Amino acid sequence: QVQLKESGPGLVQPSQTLSLTCTVAGFSLTSYNVHWVRQPPGKGLEWMGVIWNTGGTRYNSALKSRLSISKDTSKSQVFLKMNSLQTEDTATYYCARGRYYSGYYFDYWGQGVMVTVSS
């Protein structure tokens, strides 16, 4: 069945780079796009960016200068890298599979990985 699972460090120091991996199963990255969404503790959801099945990317302009999304299709993995982390980047980071019907939506989500930015 369709599964996504995020992995990465739980703690990152300010000004450092965050690296997360989303490992998917049950579908191919050559057929579906994968999005990253984050949620600060007790707050709402923020769309970060997407990597298309073609390998192209699109980022939230609020994060664009710091964010990079890539993938290894053979390993069914999607990677997120974000530099210059600050305390406000503390959040749970989710990867989600994207679909389209009148607009893009997310039909399967990973369990999320909590990332704390602190020295």
Next chain:
Amino acid sequence: DIQMTQSPASLSASLGETVTIQCQASEDIYSGLAWYQQKPGKSPQLLIYGASSLQDGVPSRFSGSGSGTQYSLKISSMQTEDEGVYFCQQGLKYPFTFGSGTKLEIK
């Protein structure tokens, strides 16, 4: 960016009661709207996409409607398992944006 305004921010409902949550977009999103339910410590789960299409496996007491800038999610008969936070999301224009959430509790 398209702003998504949800209301109410919170509400409590009795078992069997009909619940309606509203979502207003700052511009026409042509039914490019999805609804999600999130329970504490869990990831969001898709309920509705395309404003009114029910995701597979979601109980039929959930329904979505609306067009243009105004959308709503209805739960026809509140159940205990429906407690959680509900988010709307527009998927028409980048960056995709979410409403601030509606916390639904049992009365």
